[in-house]
Amino acid sequence: MDMLMIQEKINQVKKGDQSAYEDVVNHFQHRIYHHCYRMIGNVHEAEELAQEAFIRAYVNIHSFDNNRKFSTWLYRIATNVTIDRLRKKKPDFYLDAEIPHADGLDMYTQLPNDDRLPDEEVEGLELKRYIYQEISNLSPIYRTIIILRYLEEFSLKEISEILDIPLGTVKTRIHRARETLRKKLRNV
Template sequence: MKPLETRLARLALKGDQRAFAEIVDLYKDKLYHLAYRMTGNRQEAEDVVQETFLRVYKNLDRYDENQKFSTWIYRIATNLCIDRLRKRKAIYSLDAESSDHEGLDGYAMLPSDGRTPESELLLSETQRLIHEAIATLPVKYKSVMILRYLQELSLQEISDVLDMPVTTVKTRVHRGREFLRRKLEHKL
């Protein structure tokens, strides 16, 4: 018997709206969490989740049942997040260090997270520091780290989602981990 999601996807393809609603319920929190960590912004996270489900709905007939449904839906959501981050980067060039403000990159020059509603739900200083450290990860490490740590995907699954070799995923996990360590080691 096929996995639950695959059966739901089939029903949804035949026009069963309730089956699709079940898919939404199964994945909305996971995708929201993913998108929120990727974009660092609740509104954008909602937009990404909504767009992801819309794409899933429109492309149900292209879903290949040989791959896991979760891999497919994570791929769509991750790509949408990466697209947004790239567009944003093109506008602000956040990673470029500014010569006028020594040691500060574009992220530091955005309105501080500490005053925006984004951090209102962060309970502690520790959470805020980690949230910021994740936000400053370069995109290519960020997607890997989030899938690995916050979605608890295996290295193989991440390699399927991001369509890159497992060895590359591994290298990125290692570099991402080192990046976070350097950001956090003197603060925690």
């Protein structure tokens, strides 16, 4: 299904046609589910969150501006739903969480150099798992941006639309996230 067909389906949904939404869900289900999984790291929660995202999109379909890209809008909802969940989980701290009053410093710089050296021989799946683990260790803000940019290949402009933040902020965050991951992955 191409962009135009999606647009047409969305128009039908706006008129109240629920069955048109079935095609929309079918079309995006795998991507949105995967996105939620990458963010939350658990299949059950990913399923629940992706469902929630699709339901919210349906309920709020009238606030979707037809001149925009539907996929961007949908990713935005999925991301918000997932970040809300992550916040509720309240982990003690994230490694890259900024320390108040220490501009530009994060907790990484205060740790001794990486003591979790992976095997030189990490391969395939194990490597993937390791990389994914490192992405998951990022705080939701940086995790989201890395996932959107490198795993889902959105442009910086699209990311700024999905996250509803200025392009400059996207760049700053992505630079920081890349630096963090560089330190974690340089010995892989």
